Amino acid sequence: MSKTTPVGSSTASAPAPKSASRRQLPEWLKFSQWSLRSKMVMATLALLTAICFIVGLVCFASMSVVLNGRLKETLLNTSRQVTTYVASGNTNPATYPGVGYGTLIAQVKGGVLLTQPTLVSNVVGSKNVEASDISTIASVEPTDGQVDKHLSFGDYRFIAVPLSDGTTVITGIPTDDVNDPLATLISTIILVSASGLLAMGLVGTVIIRRAMAPLNQLSAVATRVSQLPLNEGEVTLAERVPSSAANHNTEVGAVGLALNRMLDNVAQALQARQRSETKVRQFVADASHELRTPLTAIRGYTEMLRMTEDLSPSGEKSLSRVESQSKRMGAMVEDLLTLARLDEGKPLELADTEMTQLVLETVNDMKVAIGDHRWQLDLPSDPFIIKADAGAIRQVLLNLLSNAAKHTDAGTVVVTSLRNVENNMLRLSVRDSGPGIAPEFQADIFDRFSRADVARSGHDGTTGLGLSIVHAIVQAHGGKITLKSEPGHTEFMVDLPRGIAPTPQG
Template structure:
């Protein structure tokens, strides 16, 4: 048995859609992204500042070491223009075989471990010097280092009095190098390792990342707690609105007593203004519902009184009509007119009875409950319809065992009569109408009335159970209707705690009545 609920189903949220995120989630995420941006900017500025400071400090040490190396052995420097030829590489001998001992720039005083000092002669064709190891030993340069150092030395010729340090990768690691020319014409290349600076910057980056992540986690947790607590009144406002949305406000007496608590309805704050406005709106709606209820009660009372009062004159009209037929000799035209009066009085009587039935159901008059055999009820009502409309094809779909429910037999009989009459009036002759009884999967009793007529238009299916809804213009037929039959069906079924549903398409229309077991 399908039921209708006043609460709309909650839409399924997709985390990939930002529009479905909660407000606190958006605030926490925005706050976190801002903090990440701030930490990134601060870390980048701090890294750049520290890198610049360490580079300036290293350049100062580099120029000092280069100046000491240039002054060391300056008087003994050999050059192609000197009095003696330049030494052969690795031999210490001059070009004429005379033994020479050129000064090794690694002997310069004040040079620390890892320092590179190279003296180049003849435009970089010959060189002496190398690295100073961690324990003070002398280390030679590799062939690949020789090419890099020669290229650095060549740049010294165009730098003038302002040599520019450069960073190069050598066999001993990453070095910062500077090349200067001495007064004797040779070139001194001095280098200091960048390992200490790189290590300091790496430690700075690691410390910044750890501190930033810790701060983000801490601020995220505290921010989430504060935001949740701050938005708690908004959740109370939402809960009140959700409860009101589930109330059946369309008809009947509605007790609209739910309100936003005073703690969330203080004017002056954003959430407080929303809560206060919602309470005022609920007060207005409650007053309107009360006025609507009073108006409905007056209309129902008027309909009940008017219907009750109309029964007496209608009964009198039908009585006088019958008496005229029996006592007076009328012309054919008079007989026809009297027949019209009788048929219209009968139609008016049916309308009055329908209005009285709805008035009694609206007042909530108790049902006369008792055991009702639905199988027998369906058989009897279908048999009556066969007599009334023999031009339709009537069929039964009954279970092997009787199905009984505790209900008001007279009211259920009226339900079946209205459903079968509805199928008869709004379909053409020859239409197959099937009445059935069954048990649903949940054990409820189900009565169905199905026809193979043209069907109910889609625009009428949503309001077919509303009062005075007439489908004569949409479904062909020969008899008129008051538009109250299906309204009475729904009212009687709901009074029994059940429901009635319609499914229709061209060629098949089915009304299903569900009654609780």
């Protein structure tokens, strides 16, 4: 029984998409990927090539018309003389006056050669033509007019003239007077054009490179400015386009002048921002110092009230609330003072710090303070000693561990590890198995007062200063901190120099 194949169920493989079958051009062949200098040189060479081609074509056509006209007149005159002498009964071509060297003469009647075609020579008069060319010569008809034929010894132009007795006189002259000058002209045009294009390419490249030099200077200045850390701290924007590339005389110079004006404006804006930030930071530092004493007094009086007064449950609750909020405010003040000291660039108390012991002690303290998390260590057996401020590094680790505890649920695993990394750096990392940090928050996580939670009350509320303090301390040690976070894995990695005293940063 035959099987019917449903329509559209053909087993033939579908043709590959056109885009898949096309071969991608290399980058260097894509005109859009070329530099402006290369485009200008190639455009100039292309224009010059077109001009050379057109000029050469016009010269060749003009020369061809002149030479072919001259050859036509020569053939007509020669044919007229040969026909006259043949009609008078003279059969010796060598005796024909005015017949030039290389002239071919033949007589045909009724399709039959009456005489052997002869080639007039300037040496011995005339000589016979080879048999292989006879049929080609005999094929010339009076109706053909002037016709070119290729013979074994060269190219010829023929004309056939009928006589009154039925005889046809065939006369041919070589086309060397046309072909040789045209070949020489073509060779000359190609040689001169190629030399001109080569010279133009070299000279044009040099000229365009010099003309584009100011653009390179503009690009270099813009690149250096783009690499400056303009987002924070005191910035000195001294980069400017040289005066040779910044003037009103040229288009590129006008761009350079505009770039310098823009940089002046940006520098002024950065200076204004720095002055404003300095005032704000000074105010925060002064306010923090002023708040320290009253906050200490509030905590002292709350403790005194608790010890000396018999409070009702409601009063006890209110007093506890005052005490907890004063402690929270005090912690914020201490954080602000720490940042103020770092901003002032005060030198760190650098000393040989044994990191393994420091990490072990700090994590053990966290186990006691926050027991509902699973605190784990991944430490090497050998001690890691670096030049650092032990108190500041301890605060870095405490802030990272506290951050992990505040933003993860009870039972979350928090692992602290130490290991060597490249460039003689030591990596201190804190990772947890919590829900992770939102991607949109990760870019700003080290900014001051940056908070993922919007609430500012409750025991999990944060000031938004902990990670900014970590960032500032790490930078002051000449290190860096990076974050890698996804659901189920969040890791803060602190890289610190090993064995090299860092330069404090303001």
